[in-house]
Amino acid sequence: MHSHHPWPWHTVRTDRWRYTRWSDVTAELYDEANDREETHDLANDLRHHPNVETLGMLLDRIGPFHPAPSGEENRVPGKQVKSK
Secondary structure, rough: OOOOOOEEEEEEEEOOOOEEEOOOEEEEEOOOOOOOOOOOOOOOOOOHHHHHHHHHHHHHHOOOOOOOOOOOOOOOOOOOOOOO
């Protein structure tokens, strides 16, 4: 089954990690606690393979993501927003 995603990447964050999966299935993993500038990609470091696996499963569980229809970005569920 093939699906179309509106963005070429999907990202999930935890208190410590940011994991991104690109449409070409490459990935990035950053340790936000120790690398706030995100200069050291740890996704291919075998020591962090468990993090990549865990965060990849989390991303699969909560994705895919789709942008809100135009004008819906600021809508609060259950409340109607008047147009200006």
